[in-house]
Amino acid sequence: MKGLFIIAALGILAMLAEIFKFKKVLYPLVLVGILGAYAANFTEWNNTLNIPAFSNMIMFDNVALVFSGVILITAFFWFILANDYFEHDHITDHFALVLFSLVGALMLTSFSNMTTLFLGVEILSIPMYVLAASQKRLVVSNEAGFKYLIMGSFASGFLLFGIALIYGATGSFDLMEIRSYITQSNGNMPAFFYAGVVVILAAMSFKVSAAPFHFWAPDVYEGSPTVITTLMITIVKTAAFAAFMHLFLVVFGKVNDVWGMVLACIIALSLVISNVTAATQTNVKRLLAYSSISHAAFMLMAILANSRPWGSINSVLYYTLAYSISSITAFTVLYNVAKNKNSEEISAFNGLGKKHPLMALCMVIALFSLAGIPVTAGFFAKYYVFSVLVGTTYKWLMVIAILASLVGVYYYFKIIIAMYFKHDESHEPIKIEFSHVLLMIITTLITLAIGIVPGYIVEIFG
């Protein structure tokens, strides 16, 4: 909870910086503030006094704290990556927007009422619409922001409709009361309760960009500024998954015969569509956007397997952490390559292995992790998802998932081949800032470390 307050206060401070003219110190202040929020999270570990808070609106239990931790550490790395995004004018506005969307993300990890779920989704999304469109002079950025806005508010409409139907059946917005209603009524819920659950499932699939509700994602991810895309596929995804997990594992876990098969179909579709389409892409940003849909499907698989809820929570946690950290590495490299070459095509990576071996090596490890090749974190992330799925009736999904991963290896290796086996005509060296080199090395080391010793994270609960 203190973490949430600190981030919100930082957001307000960022807006005041414009008036009181301390723009210069804002950037270090925000970095320190995020670390402070991260540390404040630790002090609340196993603390049962403060939960639930605000008339049971927000509940920072251990699961919420851990997911907030993932979001905050990713945010810290993201701010290092985005240092020159903040160098032009309107810096305070951008800081405030990012920080307020972080507040929304933290609310999505800790909501315990449908009101806070809705507000969290909107506080997260509305700043993201503005940030997606923040390159005002580029038509593509405007288009990305506009599409994101239309699709986001469309999905919010569905979310609200589902919430209203569930409120109609249960008479409460409180998640615990909804849960006890489900237990007490023993399957005698009115039909519109089930309709509400399925509508919420569709809305949340929109938010995590799972097929067939994914069509906005590649366009939005490609058109937005690269750093904002990074924010969307790391922090926004983690928060959306924390919310998805909380809703469908904890609250609607008992009625999984209603949404289980629907979710299984969503996962199968996402795996097939995303991987087949990604294989034909030549733009790296768009390729990573499609691959993020495939990763979303993997995380949904862990949620689908709710026979061991703690196992599912652990594997979603491990997956979001592994995916966020590897994505930060991949996007740091992509950002710098794109800045030097003025192109985001795979061909921009030609000859990177010779020109900047360190960058190429970090990219290889990040891509290995995304593809799920052993020793990296991504492999164990997929492994733990399968290990919770194996005890359920949805084993057939594993076959599709493994085939999809094989296709995944193909398109990730296209980038690796370009880096090491293709020759680049121009001889200009690739320039990269020192802070980005440091960021790249640290995130790569984390990817390897949590891949080699995954035990601490996957056994955190249960």
Place this chain on the structure above:
Amino acid sequence: MLNGIPINYYIMLSAILFIIGVVGVMARRNAIIIFMCIELMLNAVNLLLVSFSTLHNDASGQVFVFFIMAVAAAEVAVGLAILSMVYRHLKTVDIDLLNRLKN
């Protein structure tokens, strides 16, 4: 039963309004009309919440409606700002012409 009218009638009315909104978002090509259709979806939800709130004799449903109204206003404010930016580039609000990002 709400004032002598069965609750199912309220659900049906809201569902019909909601579906009109959904179809409008998907079928219409003018961005302003799409915004109006999204508002229609949200107002269908508001109607549903208010009727359930009366049914359960519970005020929290009506409070939720205020949240939806406030958030919808914020969303439209951002949306129209982005839309005016798009208009400055393309001189149109037809979303079929927003196709710079395609495979």
